[in-house]
Amino acid sequence: MISDQHIQTFVAQAHRVGELGLTICSSGNLSWRIGEQALISGTGSWVPSLRPDQVSLCDVATGEILNGVKPSMESVFHLGVMRQRPDVGVVLHFQSPYATQVACSAVRPKSYNVTAEIPLHVGRVIPEIPFYRPGSPQLAEAVVDALRNRNSALMLQHGQVVCGKDFDDVIQRAMFFEMACRICVLADMKPAVLTEEEVDELEQHFIGKVTR
Numbered sequence: 001m002i003s004d005q006h007i008q009t010f011v012a013q014a015h016r017v018g019e020l021g022l023t024i025c026s027s028g029n030l031s032w033r034i035g036e037q038a039l040i041s042g043t044g045s046w047v048p049s050l051r052p053d054q055v056s057l058c059d060v061a062t063g064e065i066l067n068g069v070k071p072s073m074e075s076v077f078h079l080g081v082m083r084q085r086p087d088v089g090v091v092l093h094f095q096s097p098y099a100t101q102v103a104c105s106a107v108r109p110k111s112y113n114v115t116a117e118i119p120l121h122v123g124r125v126i127p128e129i130p131f132y133r134p135g136s137p138q139l140a141e142a143v144v145d146a147l148r149n150r151n152s153a154l155m156l157q158h159g160q161v162v163c164g165k166d167f168d169d170v171i172q173r174a175m176f177f178e179m180a181c182r183i184c185v186l187a188d189m190k191p192a193v194l195t196e197e198e199v200d201e202l203e204q205h206f207i208g209k210v211t212r
Contacts, residue, residue: 008052013030014050016171017030017047017048021096022094022171025046026046028047028093028159031078031092037060038058040079041056042069043070060079063076073135076137078093080144088163091170094160097178099181101185103157104156108184111193112177115179120202120206121176122152122177127154129142129146130142130156160177162177
């Protein structure tokens with residue numbers, strides 16, 4: 001089922017993630033569900049310069065490696081999210097500058113809803129995940145639980161993770177997440193935000209478009 005074209009597409013999207021400044025060097029990881037299998041950036045690989053031989057092919061249900069390339073150590077939560085969310089086709093763990101600054105700040109905003117794009121594309125509520133060692137079972141469990149009913153999460157002292165139906169969906173989510181965090185940082189973590197009533201109105205007007 002997985003063709004060379006699938007791998008080339010995955011590599012091109014990984015490079016796109018890097019070009020947008022969402023990951024640097026070996027930070028972050030990316031996965032793409034194709035049927036019952038998933039392509040995942042390989043362990044130790046650099047997403048911005050990912051090569052075809054660094055792409056791991058795994059079985060979504062079992063996690064079995066199907067092509068001999070070891071996946072990212074965060075593959076457990078990538079596959080875990082896909083197992084519990086049939087609607088998810090792509091998962092991205094990234095570390096963009098301002099969002100990571102927020103993740104590493106002692107004081108964080110109570111709401112990220114600085115513009116309509118945030119509840120529409122990122123999430124009305126962004127759950128926070130405590131720090132767990134990268135690659136640990138505890139982190140994987142926490143991410144899977146956080147994304148059970150949400151599409152974005154902030155991993156404290158670590159980074160961010162978003163999921164969605166395809167690459168455009170996920171990249172848009174990550175970019176608006178970064179935009180919101182940039183506004184929050186420049187506002188000293190005290191930005192003006194939309195009221196609950198204003199977000200409710202968005203949900204009523206854009207039925208089915210406000211993200212989880």
